[in-house]
Amino acid sequence: MYILITYDVSTKDKNGAKRLRQVAKYCQNYGQRIQNSVFKCKIENYMLPSIENDLKNLMDLKKDNIKIFKLGKNIDSKIISLGKNTEYDIEDILIF
Amino acid sequence: MYILITYDVSTKDKNGAKRLRQVAKYCQNYGQRIQNSVFKCKIENYMLPSIENDLKNLMDLKKDNIKIFKLGKNIDSKIISLGKNTEYDIEDILIF
Numbered sequence: 409m410y411i412l413i414t415y416d417v418s419t420k421d422k423n424g425a426k427r428l429r430q431v432a433k434y435c436q437n438y439g440q441r442i443q444n445s446v447f448k449c450k451i452e453n454y455m456l457p458s459i460e461n462d463l464k465n466l467m468d469l470k471k472d473n474i475k476i477f478k479l480g481k482n483i484d485s486k487i488i489s490l491g492k493n494t495e496y497d498i499e500d501i502l503i504f
Numbered sequence: 505m506y507i508l509i510t511y512d513v514s515t516k517d518k519n520g521a522k523r524l525r526q527v528a529k530y531c532q533n534y535g536q537r538i539q540n541s542v543f544k545c546k547i548e549n550y551m552l553p554s555i556e557n558d559l560k561n562l563m564d565l566k567k568d569n570i571k572i573f574k575l576g577k578n579i580d581s582k583i584i585s586l587g588k589n590t591e592y593d594i595e596d597i598l599i600f
Contacts, residue, residue: 412508412573414539443510443541443569443571444512444541446510446542446571460586463586468587469587469588470588471587473585473586473587473588473589474585474586475539475542475583475584476583477508477582478583479575486573486575487572488572489569490556490563490570490571490572491560491563491566491567492565492566492568494569
């Protein structure tokens with residue numbers, strides 16, 4: 409299943425920038441950053457509860473907001489991208 | 505149908521901030537801001553091409569990136585919100 413993780417991490421307090429980096433770094437384990445605060449991830453359904461839990465431990469539940477959108481299995485027809493594209497295709501074969 | 509509009513508008517050049525405000529103001533016509541650069545909108549399918557077109561006219565296609573995610577009709581079960589909630593329910597009855 410594909411999920412979208414979008415996050416608003418408050419950077420007003422000095423720990424905010426640190427939390428922001430940690431959340432972004434964590435999301436990178438599961439997918440790719442497609443916009444500044446938007447990650448597109450491909451996971452197995454059973455992984456969702458632990459991802460939720462991990463994110464709760466990284467964020468400040470009173471100051472930050474993270475949303476997870478379940479997009480289902482096929483997403484190509486569900487996404488329209490306008491302007492400068494900032495993505496690469498997770499499915500592409502990485503040639504070293 | 506519900507759609508999600510997420511946008512990265514480059515504010516490095518002086519027109520960027522103006523474009524950012526215009527894109528946000530435009531999205532407000534169709535739904536609610538649920539995070540800093542994320543809008544949740546409820547539209548009719550036929551409206552999507554003109555929304556796409558309008559956004560293209562507001563943004564800088566070389567510098568900015570806007571994504572539209574089609575979430576379908578029922579989204580309550582598709583969204584998980586963690587931390588400080590920044591939403592109100594579009595369906596709620598507004599009492600004046």
